[in-house]
Amino acid sequence: MMRYFWTLFWAFLLTQMLTYVVSSMLGIAYKFETGLLLAIVFTVFVAIITAVIPNEPKESH
Template sequence: MRIFWTFFWSFLLVQMLTYVVSSMTAGAEYNFAQGSIAAVGVTILILIATAVIPNEPVENH
């Protein structure tokens, strides 16, 4: 379920970002496929980052 929600929110936010950036760039068109591919990449990067970061508490020395 964690992977689904990560993809869901990254998909929505990346599509929004793609739309805004394409609207601000002169002569660029909104491309749904480009935003979808970027959303998959962002989801993979987020999942890798959460796997690398340790979850254990730090011991007091």
């Protein structure tokens, strides 16, 4: 549970920073909601990827 919290925490911080920088470079208004949505999507994506990837080491042939 804590790994999902920290994933969301860092995704939130990094996407807010990314959203701010990109919106400044494009000359458009900064929107908090855009960064929040991206953070949630990224966290769900990471959770799905970690569930799909096997955790056991592969046997050598």
